[in-house]
Structure formats: C-alpha cells, structure tokens
Amino acid sequence: MTRTVYVNGQYLPENEATVSIFDRGFLFADGVYEVTSVIGGKLLDFDGHAVRLERSLNELEMAHPVTKDELLEIHRQLVERNEITDGLVYLQITRGAADRDFAYPKDAEPTIVLFTQNKPGLAQSPVADKGMKVISIEDQRWGRRDIKTVQLLYPSMGKMAAKAQGADDAWMVEDGFVTEGTSNNAYIIKDNVLITRHLGNEILHGITRKAVLEFARVAQITVEERSFTMEEAKAADEAFITSATTFVMPVVQIDDTPIGSGQPGPLTKRLREIYLEESIKAAI
Structure with missing residues (x-):
C-alpha cells in the first residue's frame, strides 16, 4: 500500500509529495517537529505535543499554519488512511521557502509536513x-x-x-x-x-x-x-x-x-x- 502523507494542505501519495529546495528547513534546519505515538489506532499525549509545538514555534517567531483542532484532524486522517494500529505520526513545520539569507524572510509561507510510520506491537518492545x-x-x-x-x-x-x-x-x-x-x-x-x-x-x-x-x-x-x-x-x-x-x-x-x-x-x-x-x- 502506498503511504499517504500530508503536505501544505494536501493528502498525497508519498511519491508525489515535494518540498522546495529553497525551504529553510532544508537550508538552515529552520524548523520544528513533533512525534506522536499511536497505540490501538489512538494518539497518545496529543495535547502535550500540540502545546510544545506551539511553544517551539513561538520561541522561533514562526507562524502557526494550522489550529490545534485542524492538526488533530490531520493526525486522525493520516492514521485512518494509512491503517495505522500501532506506530507514529511525524509532524514538521518550517519557516518556508525563500531566497537564501540568514535573516528571517518577511513573507514566507510555512511548510507543514506530516507522515506516519507503521510499528506493529510498539508497546511490546523486546x-x-x-x-x-x-x-x-x-x-x-x-x-x-x-x-x-x-x-x-x-x-x-x-x-x-x-x-x-x-x-x-x-x-x-x-x-x-x-x-x-x-x-x-x-x-x-x-x-x-x-x-x-x-x-x-x-x-x-x-x-x-x-x-x-x-x-x-x-x-x-x-x-x-x-x-x-x-x-x-x-x-x-x-x-x-x-x-x-x-x-x-x-x-x-x-x-x-x-x-x-x-x-x-x-x-x-x-x-x-x-x-x-x-x-x-x-x-x-
């Protein structure tokens, strides 16, 4: 099964997902991330991850591309579409694409990417x-x-x-x-x-x-x-x-x-x- 990922408002097959070579996450590691575990098809500690994500974005003066409720819906959609019982959802937000300059760009649109990883038996690690x-x-x-x-x-x-x-x-x-x-x-x-x-x-x-x-x-x-x-x-x-x-x-x-x-x-x-x-x- 081809994995479905989320990129800037779209659910796409992973082989069709792209991010600009000018994205500051690629050029400067100018981005933040969160990883939320999935057990039994449900998200663990989602609220805590959402709160920490907001703090990370604020500390870097980075725009918030989606609301908490929208973020939860994206997580749930990816879990459902990829039939994840046990695994994780990875989320990354960057400052977006702009000409290479150490100073923060004024008008860049944030890049938001999410994908899942299937890890059967995640809680039963040997x-x-x-x-x-x-x-x-x-x-x-x-x-x-x-x-x-x-x-x-x-x-x-x-x-x-x-x-x-x-x-x-x-x-x-x-x-x-x-x-x-x-x-x-x-x-x-x-x-x-x-x-x-x-x-x-x-x-x-x-x-x-x-x-x-x-x-x-x-x-x-x-x-x-x-x-x-x-x-x-x-x-x-x-x-x-x-x-x-x-x-x-x-x-x-x-x-x-x-x-x-x-x-x-x-x-x-x-x-x-x-x-x-x-x-x-x-x-x-």
Whole structure:
C-alpha cells in the first residue's frame, strides 16, 4: 500500500509529495517537529505535543499554519488512511521557502509536513525486557535544546558512536552533568528516589517525561529534579529513558558498568506499566 502523507494542505501519495529546495528547513534546519505515538489506532499525549509545538514555534517567531483542532484532524486522517494500529505520526513545520539569507524572510509561507510510520506491537518492545546499553559522550549541541528543532546531526552522530561500541544510545554530558540521551530524557533511581535533570534550556521538555513524573508522584515515588553526574548514574540502582516512542525504557549498562543487577529494575518496570496503562486509557 502506498503511504499517504500530508503536505501544505494536501493528502498525497508519498511519491508525489515535494518540498522546495529553497525551504529553510532544508537550508538552515529552520524548523520544528513533533512525534506522536499511536497505540490501538489512538494518539497518545496529543495535547502535550500540540502545546510544545506551539511553544517551539513561538520561541522561533514562526507562524502557526494550522489550529490545534485542524492538526488533530490531520493526525486522525493520516492514521485512518494509512491503517495505522500501532506506530507514529511525524509532524514538521518550517519557516518556508525563500531566497537564501540568514535573516528571517518577511513573507514566507510555512511548510507543514506530516507522515506516519507503521510499528506493529510498539508497546511490546523486546528491549523493555532486556534493557538498553548506553555510552557517555560530550554534549556538543547548541544551547537551546528546549526548542524541538530539526537540528539533529549531533544526536545522530552520538547514536552512531553508540552503535559502533555495541550500545543502543548515548547519554550526553556537559560540565560534568548528564543532560539527556540522543532522543530521550535520562533518569536514575537510587534508594527508591527517582532523579532526573531539572527543566531548562539544556534539555528538551519531554512530554513523556512530564507524564511519567506525574504518575511517579501519584504512585508516591519520591522525585528529585536536579542534575546528576555520570558517576552517580553508574552507581545507581536503576536507570531508564523516556521518549514518545520508547515510553519508559530501562537502561542496564552505562559505558562498561552494569547498573544495579544489570537487569531492568522493579521501579522502572512499574513506571512503564503505569505510563502505558494510563496513557492508553487517555488516548484520543
């Protein structure tokens, strides 16, 4: 089946979809994106993604090409037209096409693109049973990581560095403290206390992060939002990541150091179960 995508107001077969070579997303990475998971044909945390998208656009002084309600309808149409039961919807908005100039163009029309990816059994990942391995790398990204831009080259380099060492991902370190993973937020658990970096410009304000911390507090798990070192992480009882498509995913090794027992820990498993149960229940 040919996938149907959305480009600037039109639903098109993917092989007919085009974007201008002068688009600033292509020339300057002048664009933002969101990824929303689909479980059972329904969207998880859509409202959170829509709110963060609006914030990213505002931070970059970028126009809003569609309303939240219109955006929801586009997501639902793509899920239906592509017969997605489990998978994701990717959304990207750029400043649009204009002659190449570092200054923002005054009259460019935003480009909006959405497409789906089919991922059967997304919530039943075998990695959740065995856990991930991560390496540590220096964080060399720009300073506004709180804006979800399409500037993803360094995270891609970090992911490839991890693969080259037989690991799954990389945790980035800046000024001695862990910031986040290449495409996820990072957490450790020590003495039944969940620790994750506080919000700021240094990390993405994760939608799954927000939900997991809320569920943890409801479950009476103590939460500390603060910076932690790689040494703390390696001495932790448990570790995990969160993202829109991995949900809560255990980390069982950092560099060459096993975390805790070297197996997914009980609190991580519990948080994954709670997150999936509550998020699927609230999906739209």
